[in-house]
Amino acid sequence: MTNAGLISLVEREHIQSLLDHGKRTDGRSFEEFRKITIIPSYIQKAEGSAMAKLGKSKVLAGVKVQIGNPFPDTPNSGVVTTTVELVPIASPDFESGPPRARAIEIARVTDRAIRESKAVNPESLVIIPGKKVWVLFIDLYVLDYDGNLFDACILAAVAALRNAQIPDIKIINDAEGNPEDVELLETTHPLLMDHIPISCTFAKIGKNIIVDPILKEESILDARITLAFTEENKICATQKGESGSFSLDEIKKCIDIASERTKEIRSKLDAITDPKGNPWSDDLKS
Amino acid sequence: MTIQIKDRSMVTPGEVIAEGEYHLGSNVYRQDKKIISQVIGLVTVKDNQISVVSLKGKYLPRVGDLVVGKITDVSLNSWVVDISSPYPGILRPSSSLDRRFDPVKDQTRKIFDVGDVIVAKVFSFDRTRDPTLTLRSDNRSGSGGPYLGKLSGGRIIDVSPSKIPRLIGRRGSMISTIKQYTNSRMIVGQNGRVWFKGNTFEEEYLVLQAIEKIDREAHTRGLTDRVKEFLEDAVKNLKKNSEKTKAEKPKEKKDATKK
């Protein structure tokens, strides 16, 4: 649409020459994340919610819990679906309308990290086998875009699941004593989370590979790779993007770095979660 | 005739500043006898004229303004320049080359390409058509005027155009302060885009911090002194640290600062 996102030659050369001297525009090291803050339970009408702030990028996640039917091929599994909306609030380059390829890619990678890490055991979401299961909708709204939406979205989704509440239920049996229907009670219990996937995204610019790119860095990157890890140090999702490429050695190095960074983020997850925090304050200074 | 709001106080859109026969300055309007603010900003009363200095807003081109722009499109006989305004600037070869432009031999793309940053002057603008830009100084025969043309190296930052007067300072005092302390070059566009280039990464970073400080605190008093103080401290610190680093590892330091 507009050229608001076009990066000038001056900016491009500036970022590149800094990188060639081992520096980044915001003073971070190549392997350093921006400040991460999570504000949980921001939306009381959602069963779970969280705002994740990664530097200036902001993502709001809400989890809605409903009763639905299982898929015919997985009668003993609940359903978890993830959507991402790149709403035009977040950037002059985002347009109104249904999610496009880019939003869908982020949603699917987030979905994969949650599903493959078995963050939520799908069997625990079954109410009446083959008939009724819990359906979890994780809806992510990007509200302010300053790069690295993959990591911000996965963080927001995981944080929202961590405070999600499932309604207590009463199962009604039919005359023969078989479970037939479900009644929702007013009380709730926390959603059981078995694993916590955390991701680390790299941008390759020329020969340099950096962690957690800001928008300016993203706009000149050649290739991108996201690696999500479980707490058992297993890789649960990978997504390489953009038209550039990585060498085998580069990928191996990324795996080692991502393993370290995700471990660190997981270890301080409680420390960076601030239930009393103001999601709208400008607290980037750290 | 009464002024209800004191000079330099903050007003919001719709707020009545005065009642009576005052002259209308910028960002105010008259309803009946009331003078009312259109924006969030600071009131200035000068010789019976009331205006409000806006604290934010988009750049509206004015003829003669120096602007820093980005080339966003190139055609056979013109360039489209983003000047961070609702209207793109149009630059034609006739106002950018010293010689005659030959549409057969000359290729516009070879002169300026998409992504290039230029400093230019607004040549014409009347809101019914997009502003045209020029690279010719009007006083070219005289002392030369400011540099117009392509900018390379350095970095650029966007600030609110309404804060440019503070960034320039009285008779350019703020700019010279920053340049002096940081040994850097600086070109300030009236459209809120600033280009600067330092000798070292650290000094360039100082310029950036100084500009960000001015952008954030433009509506406060005593800004010039605070910026001076900030730069003085920062430069002292840089020297101290660079001496230490030199003692530890002289080679590394040199490499890093070489551009």
Add this chain to the structure above:
Amino acid sequence: MIISVKKMSKDKEEVVLITKDGIRHDGRKKDDLRDISFHVGVLDRADGSALITWGRNKILAAVYGPRELHPKHMALPDRALIRCEYRMATFSVPDRKSPAPKRREREISKILAEALEPSVFNYLYPRSVIDVYINVLQADGGTRCAAIAVASLALADAGIPLKDLVVGCAAGNLYDQAVLDLDDVEDKEGQGDMPLAYLPHIDEIVLLQSDGVFSPDLYKTALDMLIPACKKIYKLQRDALKSKYSQITEEVADAPEKEAKSKEKAKKEPAKPAKDGKKEAKKKADDKKEKPSEKEAKKRKFSKKSDKKTDDEKKSSTKKEKDDKK
């Protein structure tokens, strides 16, 4: 796939919307507003932005522009086009809303744009567009009124010249009594709802709708209640707009004292233990592959910066404490 969720009804008490003494189900009197607060400049990318919390409503507004309009044929030769998009987040309501925009959202978008337009000096920017995006993050009745108030504030934050700020508020009919500011329960169970938007200074009404039923007298009573309510909200809007800047002014005014103090301290004990501690922690967090001496050198160069920032942090945190006390 989704089966509708039935809440158990036997536990649910019958809601008394309004007592004979005029006390409503949440304890408010007829002309009480819910708690309202505004927060200006909450987004980094937008040209202007604001958030409103109004009771349990949470609504975010962002403004982009005036900017170039594409496609060009939509441009107006004599003024800026004002576009407005009102959207509800899927999780903003008890039962998940489908992400696709509904007819209701389109209608509200249209009337909001039309209500904002009279407040904007849009002839200053012919052929351009001003985009106003509104996202209801949580809804609890009266969202369109809250939306217009927050959108107007976002326009002001973008520095767009305005005649006045636009304020919105709703009144309703509860068993033939006019009340202010219906919440979701009152909206659903009550007999009528009347949202209004108003330019307080110019004294003009720019949005008015009603559904349900009102007698002409009740309708007029409701209108009379709305104007003073709008003026109350107007004051909150103006204070919020100013506070974004006055906070910085206060901070700067405080700074010289603090700086002087910190300088004194620095003289007394040149090595700040806190700062070193922070450095150590940061270093640990960094990778171990780079040479430690190089790392050290880099950190040194940035030490001034991180120093400065911790100072700022302190200031803003003390500021917050002050605010909390208020």
